Amino acid sequence: MKAYAAGDKLGGKGSAKAKPVKSPGDKIDNKVQKTKNYLLDKLRKGRNAYHKHKPSGIGIFLIVALALYAWDAYSGFNTSPSAMGVLMIIYAAISIIGAFLLFQTGPSLDSMKLFGVSIMALLIPRAFVYASSWGAISPDWAWVFGVLAAPWFWYIYSKEEYKTPAIEGWGKLIIVFLLLVLLLKLSDYLPASNQIGDTLDPKSGWQTFKDKIINPAEHIGKGVSLIDKLKTTLNQSLNMEYFTGQVEQNKDEPLGVYLEDLTPTEPIFYEKWPVVVWATLSGKSFEDIIRVDIGCHAKKDDLPIMAGEVNPKKVELFFNEETGLQCTFDSLPKGNYKVVFTTSFDFSTHGYITYTFVELETKRRYYEQRISIHDDLSIPRNAQAIYTNGPAAIGLMSHALPITVNPDGSLPPFGLTFAEVWQNGDIKRINTLEVQVPEEIQLENCVPEATLKADSDKGTDVPKNYDVYEFKTVIGNEVKMFTTITCDMKISDVPSFMNSNLKVVKTFAVKANYKYIMDKSVSIRVEDV
Amino acid sequence: MIKNKKYFFWMPWILLLILTSCGPGNNPYLENYYTGIKGVEMEFIGNSPPDEIYEGTEFPLAVFISNEGAFSLNGSLYKGTLSYSFDPYYLSVKSDSISKADLVVEELFGKSYTHPKGGIGVYVLPSFMAEKIAGQRESPDTDLFISVCYPYRTTLADEVCIDTSDFVDVREKVCEVENKVYTSQGAPLVVTSVDVGNRKDGSLMRPSFLIKIENKGSGMVLAPVEEKDLSEACELQKESYYKSRWNSVKISAELSSEKLTCIPDEIHLRDERGFATCFLDGGVYGGNLNYYSSLVVKLDYVYMTSISKKIELIRSGIPTYDYSTDSGNCQYWQTDVGGGNCIDNCALCAQGANFPFCDIVDSDWDCSCGANECLSVIGSKKIEEWLGKQTEVEIEFANGNCIFGAVSLCQPGKFCCVKQ
Numbered sequence: 001m002k003a004y005a006a007g008d009k010l011g012g013k014g015s016a017k018a019k020p021v022k023s024p025g026d027k028i029d030n031k032v033q034k035t036k037n038y039l040l041d042k043l044r045k046g047r048n049a050y051h052k053h054k055p056s057g058i059g060i061f062l063i064v065a066l067a068l069y070a071w072d073a074y075s076g077f078n079t080s081p082s083a084m085g086v087l088m089i090i091y092a093a094i095s096i097i098g099a100f101l102l103f104q105t106g107p108s109l110d111s112m113k114l115f116g117v118s119i120m121a122l123l124i125p126r127a128f129v130y131a132s133s134w135g136a137i138s139p140d141w142a143w144v145f146g147v148l149a150a151p152w153f154w155y156i157y158s159k160e161e162y163k164t165p166a167i168e169g170w171g172k173l174i175i176v177f178l179l180l181v182l183l184l185k186l187s188d189y190l191p192a193s194n195q196i197g198d199t200l201d202p203k204s205g206w207q208t209f210k211d212k213i214i215n216p217a218e219h220i221g222k223g224v225s226l227i228d229k230l231k232t233t234l235n236q237s238l239n240m241e242y243f244t245g246q247v248e249q250n251k252d253e254p255l256g257v258y259l260e261d262l263t264p265t266e267p268i269f270y271e272k273w274p275v276v277v278w279a280t281l282s283g284k285s286f287e288d289i290i291r292v293d294i295g296c297h298a299k300k301d302d303l304p305i306m307a308g309e310v311n312p313k314k315v316e317l318f319f320n321e322e323t324g325l326q327c328t329f330d331s332l333p334k335g336n337y338k339v340v341f342t343t344s345f346d347f348s349t350h351g352y353i354t355y356t357f358v359e360l361e362t363k364r365r366y367y368e369q370r371i372s373i374h375d376d377l378s379i380p381r382n383a384q385a386i387y388t389n390g391p392a393a394i395g396l397m398s399h400a401l402p403i404t405v406n407p408d409g410s411l412p413p414f415g416l417t418f419a420e421v422w423q424n425g426d427i428k429r430i431n432t433l434e435v436q437v438p439e440e441i442q443l444e445n446c447v448p449e450a451t452l453k454a455d456s457d458k459g460t461d462v463p464k465n466y467d468v469y470e471f472k473t474v475i476g477n478e479v480k481m482f483t484t485i486t487c488d489m490k491i492s493d494v495p496s497f498m499n500s501n502l503k504v505v506k507t508f509a510v511k512a513n514y515k516y517i518m519d520k521s522v523s524i525r526v527e528d529v
Numbered sequence: 530m531i532k533n534k535k536y537f538f539w540m541p542w543i544l545l546l547i548l549t550s551c552g553p554g555n556n557p558y559l560e561n562y563y564t565g566i567k568g569v570e571m572e573f574i575g576n577s578p579p580d581e582i583y584e585g586t587e588f589p590l591a592v593f594i595s596n597e598g599a600f601s602l603n604g605s606l607y608k609g610t611l612s613y614s615f616d617p618y619y620l621s622v623k624s625d626s627i628s629k630a631d632l633v634v635e636e637l638f639g640k641s642y643t644h645p646k647g648g649i650g651v652y653v654l655p656s657f658m659a660e661k662i663a664g665q666r667e668s669p670d671t672d673l674f675i676s677v678c679y680p681y682r683t684t685l686a687d688e689v690c691i692d693t694s695d696f697v698d699v700r701e702k703v704c705e706v707e708n709k710v711y712t713s714q715g716a717p718l719v720v721t722s723v724d725v726g727n728r729k730d731g732s733l734m735r736p737s738f739l740i741k742i743e744n745k746g747s748g749m750v751l752a753p754v755e756e757k758d759l760s761e762a763c764e765l766q767k768e769s770y771y772k773s774r775w776n777s778v779k780i781s782a783e784l785s786s787e788k789l790t791c792i793p794d795e796i797h798l799r800d801e802r803g804f805a806t807c808f809l810d811g812g813v814y815g816g817n818l819n820y821y822s823s824l825v826v827k828l829d830y831v832y833m834t835s836i837s838k839k840i841e842l843i844r845s846g847i848p849t850y851d852y853s854t855d856s857g858n859c860q861y862w863q864t865d866v867g868g869g870n871c872i873d874n875c876a877l878c879a880q881g882a883n884f885p886f887c888d889i890v891d892s893d894w895d896c897s898c899g900a901n902e903c904l905s906v907i908g909s910k911k912i913e914e915w916l917g918k919q920t921e922v923e924i925e926f927a928n929g930n931c932i933f934g935a936v937s938l939c940q941p942g943k944f945c946c947v948k949q
Contacts, residue, residue, distance in 0.1 A: 463618055506616065
């Protein structure tokens with residue numbers, strides 16, 4: 001289509017080519033149009049060139065972005081304004097670096113996307129943290145979701161134009177890592193012998209993660225590692241007698257003794273100078289004072305070489321207390337060491353299981369009517385063993401409820417498993433292992449042998465009308481993994497046991513007192529003066 | 530005209546209001562109290578027992594009992610008995626707080642025109658005590674289970690048509706035979722249907738009824754008892770003779786005051802249902818009779834309903850300890866050999882003790898080695914020199930004559946080794 005200026009003579013003679021006459025307005029329009037075309041062309045070229053070229057610095061960029069994200073996760077996706085302000089500046093900086101230096105996109109739509117991903121990396125994990133504060137999800141799930149979101153990773157990994165062989169390979173590893181994080185969290189829901197007792201703050205998410213995966217040996221019982229659960233599963237699959245239970249969740253601090261915050265007083269020590277390491281010892285018990293003996297020594301190449309002077313040497317922890325510890329070495333030769341705090345204390349773990357008993361005839365009458373005895377008599381389907389928090393676990397044999405009371409008084413067997421659960425210590429010696437049983441029920445043919453305690457020796461914490469069976473043969477034993485005890489159960493007088501009740505509810509309790517030795521170490525470096 | 534239209538619109542509604550406001554529905558004499566499937570019902574009163582209770586404290590237990598059926602517990606023969614069960618590990622009864630007589634539900638009227646809402650009563654059961662929580666458990670929970678057992682009766686009274694004609698009668702019939710279906714009679718056990726029929730007896734016809742019953746209540750039917758034993762109907766239930774007869778109901782029926790023979794006279798319920806056939810065995814019966822007659826069916830049984838509540842026990846606070854007594858425990862590398870005498874595990878093993886870790890200790894070993902004795906220095910440098918001269922040296926640990934590792938045989942800094 002041709003454009004004719006005003007004044008052209010259509011079909012006239014004279015000049016063969018008519019020159020268009022431009023008005024000043026047309027000139028401006030054309031300039032604007034040209035500039036626009038130029039810029040669009042530039043952008044198009046830039047983008048095409050960019051898409052054809054796989055940026056060489058993308059791998060480095062991804063590492064930087066992921067490191068920043070990992071640090072953010074480590075600090076629990078801090079939502080304080082100051083922390084978010086700092087992160088915002090850093091994310092803006094890496095977006096600019098990414099856009100201009102690494103990706104070389106300059107001011108383009110893609111560079112805008114980079115800024116968008118940075119904003120997502122900042123906001124998405126915090127959205128989960130806020131969701132947890134509103135009760136929509138648990139705090140530890142918020143942390144896990146935040147880690148899984150990793151916007152920078154997913155953005156770069158999903159863009160074909162950014163995919164290099166290195167990104168492809170490392171990306172798969174990162175996906176495996178993220179799946180591991182998810183599996184670890186899901187493992188909390190495994191039907192294992194124990195459950196995590198305390199809910200986690202997102203800020204402690206990294207700590208928990210570190211405890212469970214990176215250094216399970218340092219994890220001291222505030223949760224139970226995947227290794228423990230696998231160990232339990234393995235034992236069960238080997239058909240070894242292993243009874244399980246569920247740890248009681250304490251409302252505040254969990255029961256037990258904890259060595260934490262091992263801190264050298266200097267980043268680097270020097271020869272002939274004293275070496276001082278601090279630690280915090282905390283403990284909680286409902287039952288008795290925890291008397292803790294403390295020692296410390298230095299290890300080199302995993303072998304102890306020198307005892308330190310620890311202060312205090314003995315601590316009594318009442319109910320729920322904590323105290324500071326100090327380990328001092330007059331001097332240590334140049335080298336790398338581990339300073340190990342060792343604590344030794346007697347601790348008790350209790351296990352409980354409540355059985356509901358119903359006479360055979362009563363049970364028949366219910367089945368005959370197809371009435372649910374569980375609903376009608378408020379009886380749970382299975383007996384659930386519960387044990388208290390601490391270095392050990394007590395599992396008890398579960399039975400489908402109600403337990404049938406036969407006219408001859410025979411009952412299904414009773415069994416318990418005493419197992420070590422904490423990873424950074426050892427049960428050195430079982431001091432006592434007792435089972436409290438309602439006096440109408442007798443334990444017989446126990447393996448190992450049980451002794452019925454005399455009334456005078458029962459102790460004050462045993463309820464009225466309860467007998468105490470003591471397993472003397474296990475006393476003094478060191479528990480490497482677990483020890484299992486089984487007994488036959490029998491009711492001596494069924495009518496008086498049932499009385500006129502439709503159901504009889506009885507709790508069995510197990511008390512294990514043991515000496516536990518726990519250590520925790522911190523690395524120090526000693527250099528020349 | 531418009532005004533008239535409005536008048537006609539409102540008139541029926543106003544009439545309906547007037548008619549229903551003083552109608553027979555509010556007349557207690559005309560109310561049918563023989564409806565509903567409830568008998569004696571229970572519920573816990575308010576906060577007794579509470580949802581949470583501190584250990585070592587006493588708490589009351591009270592239940593509200595109402596007779597929502599149509600049969601009255603008269604307090605003499607017909608009376609209920611309360612019972613309770615609990616886990617003695619967590620709860621105990623204050624034995625002096627109640628007698629056995631306090632657990633008897635004496636007089637509790639059923640619904641009638643004199644007691645349109647049925648009888649109600651508040652029963653204060655024994656005070657309970659939450660035991661001190663033994664061991665390390667923080668907040669266990671436990672169930673408190675209450676049940677009430679009571680003898681009860683379901684009564685069905687209805688008019689039935691009897692027709693004993695076994696041939697075509699040209700005369701006009703008084704009534705047509707029809708089977709009856711019922712939903713409730715103001716009791717947990719319900720007569721659900723009555724099928725009216727005849728049994729041929731020679732030339733005569735006996736009126737016969739197939740009576741079906743069902744337990745529609747929320748509880749359990751126990752064993753029926755003889756009338757002379759009614760006052761102890763619930764106590765007898767624990768005897769094996771009675772227990773084997775649980776889910777049984779005694780049935781009796783009358784037709785125009787003539788007692789019917791029921792087979793069986795004690796129905797054993799299966800899947801909460803049962804039936805019996807009742808027929809006229811004596812009195813007047815014959816052929817070609819067609820009349821209305823009143824049928825009364827009575828079911829006598831002992832019934833039991835239960836309620837339960839979960840109570841959470843809470844630790845009341847920090848425990849009390851006697852600080853004056855030290856445990857006298859040995860150190861973790863030692864063992865108490867009696868009388869508070871602590872000996873190093875290494876020395877004990879050397880003396881022949883049978884600890885699991887003693888396998889690696891020989892008889893001539895003790896804790897006499899320090900780090901110096903356990904180290905051998907490559908390059909002929911003694912550790913003292915090394916410490917003194919700050920010389921960089923390689924060291925290695927000798928495993929042959931010292932025991933290192935997790936087994937605690939000696940105090941820190943000392944190692945179990947061949948006597949030096």
